[in-house]
Amino acid sequence: MNRTSILQAGLEAPDFTLKTTPDQAVSLSDFLGRPVVLAFYPADWSPVCGDQMAIYNQLLDEFQSYDAQLLGISVDGVWCHLAFARDRKLRFPLLSDFEPKGGIARAYGAYNAKEGVCERALFVIDRNGRVAWSYLSPSGVNPGADGILRALAGLGGQREVHP
Amino acid sequence: MSELIPPVTSRDHVRGDPSGLVTLVEFGDYECPFCGKAYPVIQAVEEALGDRLRFAYRHFPIADAHPHALLAAESAEAADAQGMFWEMHDLLYEHQDALTWPDIMQYATTLGLDVEEFERDIRTHRFAAKVRADRHSGALSGVNGTPTLFINGFRHDGPVDFDSLWSAIVDGAGAGFYGGA
Numbered sequence: 001m002n003r004t005s006i007l008q009a010g011l012e013a014p015d016f017t018l019k020t021t022p023d024q025a026v027s028l029s030d031f032l033g034r035p036v037v038l039a040f041y042p043a044d045w046s047p048v049c050g051d052q053m054a055i056y057n058q059l060l061d062e063f064q065s066y067d068a069q070l071l072g073i074s075v076d077g078v079w080c081h082l083a084f085a086r087d088r089k090l091r092f093p094l095l096s097d098f099e100p101k102g103g104i105a106r107a108y109g110a111y112n113a114k115e116g117v118c119e120r121a122l123f124v125i126d127r128n129g130r131v132a133w134s135y136l137s138p139s140g141v142n143p144g145a146d147g148i149l150r151a152l153a154g155l156g157g158q159r160e161v162h163p
Numbered sequence: 164m165s166e167l168i169p170p171v172t173s174r175d176h177v178r179g180d181p182s183g184l185v186t187l188v189e190f191g192d193y194e195c196p197f198c199g200k201a202y203p204v205i206q207a208v209e210e211a212l213g214d215r216l217r218f219a220y221r222h223f224p225i226a227d228a229h230p231h232a233l234l235a236a237e238s239a240e241a242a243d244a245q246g247m248f249w250e251m252h253d254l255l256y257e258h259q260d261a262l263t264w265p266d267i268m269q270y271a272t273t274l275g276l277d278v279e280e281f282e283r284d285i286r287t288h289r290f291a292a293k294v295r296a297d298r299h300s301g302a303l304s305g306v307n308g309t310p311t312l313f314i315n316g317f318r319h320d321g322p323v324d325f326d327s328l329w330s331a332i333v334d335g336a337g338a339g340f341y342g343g344a
Contacts, residue, residue: 048228049197050308058225062302089227141320144305146165 006109006121006136013038013125014107018095019078026071026093028125035068035132035155036125037148040110040118044076044084044094052120052142057090059145066152071095074118075102110136124151165305165318171219176248179209179217185336187328188219188313190301193236193255194229194262195309201323202256208328215340216332220252221297223306231262233294238267238281240290245276 007013013036017027028036041052048054053072056063063070070092076084081094097104102118105111110121120137133151137143171177171186189205191198209218222239224232235255242251254270255262264285271281284290301311305318312319312328314335321327333340 049192049195049225052307054225054228055307057227058223058298059302062299142307144165144307144311144318145302146168146305149303 006119006134007123007131009131009133011131013123013129013131014104015129016095016104016107018073018097018104020093020095021082022078026095028129031069031125032129033127035066035127035152036123037063037068037070037152038073038108038123038125039070040073040105040108040121040123042112042115042117042120043074044080048088050142051088053084053090053094054088055142056145057088057092060091062145062149063152066149066155068124068152073097073104075105075116122148124148124155126155165307167313167316167318168300168303170316171217175219175221176243176252177217177219178249179212180214181217183212183217184215184339185212185332186217186219186313186315187332188221190221190223190297190304190306190309190311190313192222192224192229192232192309193239194232194259195225196259197308197323198310199256199259201310201312204323204325204328207325208332211325211329212332215336221300222294223298223301223309223311224294225309233291234264234267234285235262236294236297237285237288237290238271240293241281241284242271242274242276244284244290245281247274247276250274 013028015028017025020026056070072094075097077098078096081096085094102111105118110119112119120143122135122143123131124133126132132155135143135147167188171188209216222236224236226233239248239251242248251270271278310323314331319331321331
């Protein structure tokens, strides 16, 4: 697949409902009115010091200062996510794009069909459910949070800090 | 390409020549094993470059994975208040497996710090805001793991071994490097 085909700014973000635990699901539309950060990543359990999700977990207050909701998405199953989230003490939901495998990643153009995993792709969705910014990370390089934070700052409007 | 925000200023811990041709900045976590591996590599780079390099260190503790990382970072700052940042920094990286409170008090004693003042600074978290400010700059700069290095303001995405760092530094320094000013 073409590595530049991820959804671009200005487009409506496809809604989805994905499981985050064996008996809980999360929909993108649950967060209308707040910015959402979608972080697609290849797999749970990469080494901790360089783990994208562990780093974002450490920076949650940075996202929260923009009232943004962070959602991690990979093709791992819910039980795997649960164990991973517990091990890394993650304080944001990991969504399981498991069945059909990578279905939502494909809708966002963030699926690596050759490897059968999500690309490292980031989307900032604005309060109205449109893509405000997207970024496909070069293979093998973890994206930091700098692009996300710039995009959130660029959304403008009042910062509505959640209590 | 991710850039260092803000650039190195007087609020940073810097060693080496302030007017050095190359500025190397590390975002690190004293309990991170990869930072531990990077520690002697960076020392070797500092030695090799001599007065062509200034090295600055900022904190990026991954506290959820490393229970002593915040304490260690605040300890380095508390030592800094007594003029001993780098001495504490080196001790912490040389004893990554011994970063409990009694260990750190021992290092404070070894360094001849005023331990009462040191202990008070830790207990009151006097330097927690400084550590948070470093982490915030890491967030803005695209820190994507520990250690993350910046060479003349740009994130180094290659491996952290001597040869990789050396060639990145030579590239980053541009024409002046071999010119011999």
